[in-house]
Amino acid sequence: MADKPEKIFPPNRLSGKVRKTGGPSPEKAILRALNAAEDLIDSYQGWAVDDLAALWKAYEETRSNSGNPQQILKMFEIAHGIRGEGGSFGFQLISTIGDSLCKFLEGKRKLTASGSEVVKVHILAMRAVFRQKLKGPQPAMERDLRQLLALLRQRVR
């Protein structure tokens, strides 16, 4: 027989601690947050260069030996980081490309030569986004890019 579920009502310490009024309005708080993060957002491209260099290095290593699961996992982890960071720092297209690369790499244990080329295309696309400084929402380009990369992933397994 399954365990009997037990419901517990802990005291809500947060609602007691955080006053509902007295702080800035949500709009003002968000504006202040964006201002506080402005310098960081400007610095992001510098940090991203390091991530892209690491991704390129991992790609070159896997290209020379078809990759082993550990190397592919390493590429996935870098791409996963880039996917989360790109859009958070205003580069939505970077997240779109990173997401596509994660989808392509997840669960793979080895890469064919054409599979390596798919990785290369993603890295070059990210470099192009940074070179062109394509920041902010780019809905049309994002949609096209998503479709194009999905097609590429379908063609090359």
Next chain:
Amino acid sequence: MSGYDFETLKVLVVDDSRPMRSLIKSFLLGFGVKEMFEAIDANEAFVEVRDSSPDIVITDWRMPPTDGIELVRQIRMDLNSPNPYLPIIMLTGFTELHRVKQARDAGVTAFLAKPISAQALYRRLCTVIEDQRPFVRVGAFFGPDRRAKRRSEPYMGVERRHVYQD
């Protein structure tokens, strides 16, 4: 019109990415949060939970060699956990449904997808502060009630849950 006063809130930010930790802390600073702590993995975070007694934990999922799910389980289930009811926001690029369920089944309070925005983080903080869900202990699970949010009408089945006040 004024909003939440976050000045007294203590927040622990856990992420292995320095840029992400800095960004989240900048957003929190903008919201008015004064006390913030950071950790780069689950082990460091658990030590910080014990030492700094944060009011909310915002954690990434993937932080090799440990992960955010492990941290959630530690906070909820470990005998040395100072506060098993601690609100935990899982902030991650893993957004597939099975991942969301996995996080929920580990006992997270709220889920927030990367890439993040200041608006989304603000909204999620407010949700967590207003969260009135009870905790449920059943089998290997201990965490916020997983049924509460799915149901807009009262539960019509047989109520098997034993209620007690902590």
